[in-house]
Amino acid sequence: MYVLSAIVSLTLLGLFLGLLLGIAGKYLKVESSPIVDELESLLPGSQCGQCGFPGCRPAAEALAEGKAAATICPPGGSALAEQIAALLGMDLDLSDVKEPELLVARVSEATCTGCTRCFKVCPTDAIVGAPKQIHAVVADACIGCKKCIEVCPTECLQMHPVEVTLRNWRWTKPSPLFADSEVSNAVC
Amino acid sequence: MLSFLSKPRIRGGIHAEENKAATATQPIIYNFPLPEKLYIPLQQHVGKPAEPLIRVGDKVLKGQLLAYSQGMISAPVHAPSSGIILDVNDYPAPHPSALPIRMIVLETDGKDEWIPVQVPLDPFQLAPEDISLRVGAAGIVGMGGATFPTAVKLNMGRENHIDTLIINGAECEPYLSCDDRLMQERAEQIIDGVRLMLHGMESRDAINRFSTKAVVAIEDNKPQAYLAMQEAAKSYPLIKVIQIPTRYPMGWDRQLIRYVTGKEVPVGCRSSEIGVTIHNVGTAHAVHKAIRHGQPLVSRVITVSGGAVGRPMNVEVPLGTLISELFNFCQVNTEQTARIIMGGPMMGDSLPHTGLPTVKATSGILALTASELKSTDEQPCIRCASCVTVCPAGLRPLDMANNIRINQLDIAVDIGLKDCISCGCCSYICPSNIPLVQYFKYASGEVAARQQAQHKSEQTKRLIDTRNARMERIARQQLEEEQARIAAKKERERLKAEQEALA
Numbered sequence: 001m002y003v004l005s006a007i008v009s010l011t012l013l014g015l016f017l018g019l020l021l022g023i024a025g026k027y028l029k030v031e032s033s034p035i036v037d038e039l040e041s042l043l044p045g046s047q048c049g050q051c052g053f054p055g056c057r058p059a060a061e062a063l064a065e066g067k068a069a070a071t072i073c074p075p076g077g078s079a080l081a082e083q084i085a086a087l088l089g090m091d092l093d094l095s096d097v098k099e100p101e102l103l104v105a106r107v108s109e110a111t112c113t114g115c116t117r118c119f120k121v122c123p124t125d126a127i128v129g130a131p132k133q134i135h136a137v138v139a140d141a142c143i144g145c146k147k148c149i150e151v152c153p154t155e156c157l158q159m160h161p162v163e164v165t166l167r168n169w170r171w172t173k174p175s176p177l178f179a180d181s182e183v184s185n186a187v188c
Numbered sequence: 189m190l191s192f193l194s195k196p197r198i199r200g201g202i203h204a205e206e207n208k209a210a211t212a213t214q215p216i217i218y219n220f221p222l223p224e225k226l227y228i229p230l231q232q233h234v235g236k237p238a239e240p241l242i243r244v245g246d247k248v249l250k251g252q253l254l255a256y257s258q259g260m261i262s263a264p265v266h267a268p269s270s271g272i273i274l275d276v277n278d279y280p281a282p283h284p285s286a287l288p289i290r291m292i293v294l295e296t297d298g299k300d301e302w303i304p305v306q307v308p309l310d311p312f313q314l315a316p317e318d319i320s321l322r323v324g325a326a327g328i329v330g331m332g333g334a335t336f337p338t339a340v341k342l343n344m345g346r347e348n349h350i351d352t353l354i355i356n357g358a359e360c361e362p363y364l365s366c367d368d369r370l371m372q373e374r375a376e377q378i379i380d381g382v383r384l385m386l387h388g389m390e391s392r393d394a395i396n397r398f399s400t401k402a403v404v405a406i407e408d409n410k411p412q413a414y415l416a417m418q419e420a421a422k423s424y425p426l427i428k429v430i431q432i433p434t435r436y437p438m439g440w441d442r443q444l445i446r447y448v449t450g451k452e453v454p455v456g457c458r459s460s461e462i463g464v465t466i467h468n469v470g471t472a473h474a475v476h477k478a479i480r481h482g483q484p485l486v487s488r489v490i491t492v493s494g495g496a497v498g499r500p501m502n503v504e505v506p507l508g509t510l511i512s513e514l515f516n517f518c519q520v521n522t523e524q525t526a527r528i529i530m531g532g533p534m535m536g537d538s539l540p541h542t543g544l545p546t547v548k549a550t551s552g553i554l555a556l557t558a559s560e561l562k563s564t565d566e567q568p569c570i571r572c573a574s575c576v577t578v579c580p581a582g583l584r585p586l587d588m589a590n591n592i593r594i595n596q597l598d599i600a601v602d603i604g605l606k607d608c609i610s611c612g613c614c615s616y617i618c619p620s621n622i623p624l625v626q627y628f629k630y631a632s633g634e635v636a637a638r639q640q641a642q643h644k645s646e647q648t649k650r651l652i653d654t655r656n657a658r659m660e661r662i663a664r665q666q667l668e669e670e671q672a673r674i675a676a677k678k679e680r681e682r683l684k685a686e687q688e689a690l691a
Contacts, residue, residue: 044648044652076641078638079641123655166285166289174623174626174630
């Protein structure tokens with residue numbers, strides 16, 4: 001008998017509290033803008049701060065409010081800018097946007113002391129090494145956030161442009177010759 | 189007459205000045221002096237570069253394996269002559285950028301001594317798989333310039349049911365005549381290679397057996413090659429030799445397939461999916477040499493021509509010969525040379541200097557004078573739509589170029605940028621001298637770069653997520669260890685207190 005009453009009372013209590021939680025979840029919900037979530041998922045998520053905002057979430061909020069341009073994220077480049085512009089329905093003029101020069105960190109082996117500070121801050125685990133061993137940067141994984149540069153005590157980490165090889169060599173865009181001559185005529 | 193009613197079998201195309209007579213009328217030269225040094229790139233094919241298995245200082249014989257193929261789509265590299273390995277390092281590649289790639293440098297000893305080879309008595313007794321294995325081991329790739337490993341193509345032929353094997357003897361590019369001469373002089377060997385390829389593509393099940401036929405397609409500006417090939421193929425009913433109209437780009441595989449079979453290869457499909465496979469005549473010849481004589485691909489016939497060449501010719505050279513040595517032999521006037529081109533003038537690559545080696549894909553080296561080049565005096569587009577008429581892929585080059593000019597690459601892709609084969613017909617015909625192909629090459633590279641960037645950002649997200657997960661796990665472990673330590677300390681204190689109480 002005691003067992004039955006305990007089961008019934010606990011079941012009722014559970015159902016009641018569950019209902020209460022359900023109602024609270026529906027009416028007291030903190031609104032999170034879905035567009036901000038979507039923008040945040042587009043951004044790299046490395047919290048590098050190159051856009052001038054403290055992280056990717058604040059940058060996404062600024063974008064959603066229209067306080068930032070679609071070309072805000074330097075590591076994302078024009079590909080990301082196009083995606084953002086398509087999502088927000090913005091007009092995008094990429095012609096005067098310079099593609100950011102992609103830089104990657106490189107360790108100067110002469111001055112590296114193996115202090116391990118750089119690989120502890122690397123957000124993508126792009127630096128490999130062990131205490132008192134010379135560290136090395138995996139160029140393919142480096143996103144150029146420069147966090148390692150800030151912590152390096154011997155300034156042995158430097159940013160270098162990505163090496164041009166046959167794999168990433170591209171044809172250049174032809175410069176329209178006649179457009180230039182038209183401009184110069186107009187000036188004259 | 190009824191052909192007027194049927195669907196046109198050639199789309200677009202141009203008829204450029206051929207300039208083939210200077211080389212096509214002379215026999216192939218075989219006495220090219222052996223260069224002192226050969227520069228052999230490890231990647232002369234589509235796919236993964238070969239992996240070297242020799243050491244610096246090793247003595248090698250002609251035809252010895254220098255680097256083995258890696259992975260499914262790759263090809264090995266063999267020594268083009270006997271000698272000593274001097275270096276394995278980065279040297280400028282035969283590419284418009286002349287950026288370095290890995291090469292083996294071989295110092296020849298002048299003996300040109302072959303490695304002993306074993307040759308099957310009757311290759312038609314071999315299993316078809318064995319033929320493609322031997323073709324793969326000989327490092328044979330598509331000699332027309334696409335450099336796709338031939339063995340992979342033969343395997344695909346066995347897996348899909350192929351009813352037509354087309355042998356591409358179109359050689360539609362102006363100036364080039366190496367395939368023409370090869371067909372005139374070695375027709376029987378080529379036909380033998382074709383028969384070996386047919387054998388190599390035979391599938392095991394009885395229904396598909398012996399049903400594949402071969403069509404050798406030769407442009408009608410090569411009547412002597414046509415006659416020679418027809419004579420050689422006379423006794424083989426499965427091999428048909430046909431003449432096709434002379435119209436660039438007739439040698440483009442899809443154009444040729446459409447003309448020969450009347451079938452259109454759907455966008456994004458391989459030709460083997462509609463039962464057709466296509467090989468170059470040079471490839472057939474290389475297959476003959478590999479199977480009948482056990483010789484890997486170590487040399488090829490190259491057309492050296494152009495206005496600045498004193499002795500234009502077709503010449504057989506070992507792979508890895510520097511262009512400068514070839515030019516010395518052919519007496520090229522360097523002062524008159526305005527542009528050096530590897531391949532044909534329409535699709536070939538312009539090279540910055542002559543210190544670059546010839547590779548398996550090199551069908552020709554041209555030294556053109558300024559008067560042979562097209563004017564670069566660009567004018568505004570007059571919307572004459574000549575480029576639309578000549579485009580063999582059925583695209584609208586002017587619209588694509590306009591969109592690329594204002595960086596609307598997405599629209600350019602939507603209207604068919606990926607179907608552009610960079611054949612150069614549009615640039616050739618454009619009365620305003622707009623560098624259309626350069627726009628398309630730039631845009632294709634840019635689209636590829638954006639895809640890579642997209643891929644990298646996805647990878648970056650994955651790296652960041654795994655790092656965050658690891659950091660959390662470490663923090664949790666530390667917390668647990670700390671708690672365990674505190675608990676252990678308490679336990680020790682309690683025991684101590686109990687013992688004290690007992691005492």
